Amino acid sequence: MDTTTYDVIVLGAGPVGENLADRVVRGGLSAAIVERELVGGECSYWACMPTKALLRSGAALRAARQVPGAREAVTGDLDVAAVLRRRDAFASNWQDDGQVAWLERAGIALYRGHGRIGADRVVEVTGAGGVRTTLTARHAVVVATGSGALVPDIEGLREAAPWTSREAVAAQEIPGRLAIIGGGVVASEMATAFSALGSSVTMLARDGVLPLAEPFAGERVKQSLRDNGVAVRVGAEAGSVERAGDGTVSVTLTTGERIEADELLVAIGRTPNTQDIGLEAVGLKPGAWLDVDSTMRVVGEDGAPLGDGWLYAAGDVNHRVLLTHQGKYQARAAGDVLVARAKGEAVDDGPWGRHATTADERAVPQVVFTEPEIASVGLTAVAAEAAGLRIRVVDYDLAAVAGSGLHAEGYQGHARMVVDEDRKVVVGCTFVGPDVAEMLHAATIAVAGKVPLDRLWHAVPAYPTVSEVWLRFLEAYGR
Numbered sequence: 020m021d022t023t024t025y026d027v028i029v030l031g032a033g034p035v036g037e038n039l040a041d042r043v044v045r046g047g048l049s050a051a052i053v054e055r056e057l058v059g060g061e062c063s064y065w066a067c068m069p070t071k072a073l074l075r076s077g078a079a080l081r082a083a084r085q086v087p088g089a090r091e092a093v094t095g096d097l098d099v100a101a102v103l104r105r106r107d108a109f110a111s112n113w114q115d116d117g118q119v120a121w122l123e124r125a126g127i128a129l130y131r132g133h134g135r136i137g138a139d140r141v142v143e144v145t146g147a148g149g150v151r152t153t154l155t156a157r158h159a160v161v162v163a164t165g166s167g168a169l170v171p172d173i174e175g176l177r178e179a180a181p182w183t184s185r186e187a188v189a190a191q192e193i194p195g196r197l198a199i200i201g202g203g204v205v206a207s208e209m210a211t212a213f214s215a216l217g218s219s220v221t222m223l224a225r226d227g228v229l230p231l232a233e234p235f236a237g238e239r240v241k242q243s244l245r246d247n248g249v250a251v252r253v254g255a256e257a258g259s260v261e262r263a264g265d266g267t268v269s270v271t272l273t274t275g276e277r278i279e280a281d282e283l284l285v286a287i288g289r290t291p292n293t294q295d296i297g298l299e300a301v302g303l304k305p306g307a308w309l310d311v312d313s314t315m316r317v318v319g320e321d322g323a324p325l326g327d328g329w330l331y332a333a334g335d336v337n338h339r340v341l342l343t344h345q346g347k348y349q350a351r352a353a354g355d356v357l358v359a360r361a362k363g364e365a366v367d368d369g370p371w372g373r374h375a376t377t378a379d380e381r382a383v384p385q386v387v388f389t390e391p392e393i394a395s396v397g398l399t400a401v402a403a404e405a406a407g408l409r410i411r412v413v414d415y416d417l418a419a420v421a422g423s424g425l426h427a428e429g430y431q432g433h434a435r436m437v438v439d440e441d442r443k444v445v446v447g448c449t450f451v452g453p454d455v456a457e458m459l460h461a462a463t464i465a466v467a468g469k470v471p472l473d474r475l476w477h478a479v480p481a482y483p484t485v486s487e488v489w490l491r492f493l494e495a496y497g498r
């Protein structure tokens with residue numbers, strides 16, 4: 020048997036590559052995965068899990084302090100060393116043995132090294148010591164190489180060795196002063212985490228705090244960051260950066276003002292890991308995001324699949340939605356469609372079909388783990404209007420729901436439901452408040468399931484929970 024030929028070869032063993040390969044093997048095909056760093060990808064070691072571990076202890080402490088009886092039992096502050104140890108454990112101490120064992124159990128062959136596409140269906144792997152292996156795919160190659168932090172061309176920035184999300188997430192010491200360029204999800208979560216861990220944080224939020232969220236949600240997070248001592252500088256833009264011999268970083272704003280810090284985190288978005296994966300060998304542009312159809316097949320500029328449709332791209336690298344859960348959703352659909360195509364079975368790629376990733380466009384859930392949390396799904400009011408929908412917005416004060424007062428003293432929160440008036444279904448929902456993350460899935464089901472408002476009246480929320488906001492939404496909308 021030729022051990023270097025597989026039905027499917029996956030480039031990148033992040034959450035998306037792993038899930039896709041697993042799906043393919045479960046469908047009866049063989050799969051190999053190529054990984055140049057740690058099996059498990061960004062999410063496991065430098066993103067989702069360790070960031071949430073950094074944030075969770077502070078959130079738990081705040082929650083206890085908001086409930087009389089529990090509050091009195093809290094006699095100290097965060098144990099920073101214990102938080103960092105817990106973070107280390109959630110990052111598996113940056114060892115991937117557990118995930119490698121999982122690959123073995125799943126029957127997926129692992130090649131360690133940097134993978135590059137050499138020609139149609141051919142992947143060259145350069146492993147330790149420059150050893151090269153050529154892999155050939157009978158059916159498909161899948162690019163699941165993810166994304167890296169985008170570092171802008173600001174004078175002196177690279178020379179100043181700034182933190183990206185990786186260094187922030189893996190920090191072994193908490194800087195006294197942390198400056199952050201950016202106002203998006205990474206910037207907001209890291210400002211929340213590091214201020215709770217003791218840093219004095221300055222956030223240079225050129226375009227505002229979480230500008231893509233419902234405005235009331237970004238506004239509440241901004242206010243809360245300020246209440247917790249973070250200097251949120253909306254509109255501030257870094258002009259140049261310099262690191263002095265003693266390690267101090269100075270950021271000179273475009274206004275001329277200087278801000279000093281011990282570390283500088285750059286969090287202004289992502290760039291695709293496609294610079295050096297051989298895209299030029301198959302007529303694609305290195306460094307570009309990969310465009311795909313609804314089954315994750317890479318398409319050319321004409322919108323048609325490349326060649327006979329042998330190349331797929333899933334997860335961050337296709338730029339549809341840069342979230343682990345959506346990438347894994349893409350992996351399930353793409354893995355299944357790959358098996359169907361290989362076996363000559365019917366493909367179900369119409370909207371909401373088994374092999375299509377329709378939810379990427381209409382029903383993406385996301386939780387931003389700030390204080391307060393933001394949990395949202397589907398369209399904001401602005402996005403719905405921009406999409407040409409005739410909408411009605413229903414707002415509700417979460418503090419007015421009986422369950423919220425019980426949950427925490429002085430609970431503050433807000434919720435918004437966006438209704439498509441022509442179809443009488445919910446197309447978007449946003450909650451902002453303590454612990455709203457776990458409320459999100461009900462909204463996701465309403466949006467993805469296109470549950471008519473008339474039917475939602477029969478989905479009765481339990482009393483006394485914060486979820487009773489669903490009843491209040493319907494009452495405010497009217498029957």
Ligand SMILES: Cc1cc2nc3c(=O)[nH]c(=O)nc-3n(C[C@H](O)[C@H](O)[C@H](O)COP(=O)(O)OP(=O)(O)OC[C@H]3O[C@@H](n4cnc5c(N)ncnc54)[C@H](O)[C@@H]3O)c2cc1C
Nearest residue numbers: 031033034035055060061066134164165334335341342343
């Ligand atoms: C700080 C931070 C926090 C986040 N928090 C969340 C969160 O709470 N929830 C959420 O849903 N999302 C979160 N995300 C987003 C999430 O991390 C990504 O959407 C997810 O990791 C994408 O998975 P992926 O498999 O596409 O790519 P990745 O996780 O980036 O994995 C790609 C893998 O491919 C490998 N690779 C790349 N090029 C090659 C090559 N040429 N050869 C071999 N291997 C290669 C890489 O080493 C990597 O292991 C966060 C992101 C950041 C930066």
Ligand SMILES: NC(=O)c1ccc[n+]([C@@H]2O[C@H](COP(=O)([O-])OP(=O)(O)OC[C@H]3O[C@@H](n4cnc5c(N)ncnc54)[C@H](O)[C@@H]3O)[C@@H](O)[C@H]2O)c1
Nearest residue numbers: 171201202203204205206225226286287288341386387388
């Ligand atoms: N909880 C979560 O789900 C979670 C957590 C962290 C990251 N992520 C994902 O990771 C991805 C990356 O996050 P991110 O925060 O880096 O990107 P982002 O796209 O969320 O935010 C980047 C922000 O930087 C601003 N910006 C862009 N260029 C700038 C510049 N030159 N100077 C100053 N500001 C600039 C933008 O206006 C934007 O608000 C996101 O897509 C996000 O979905 C998700």
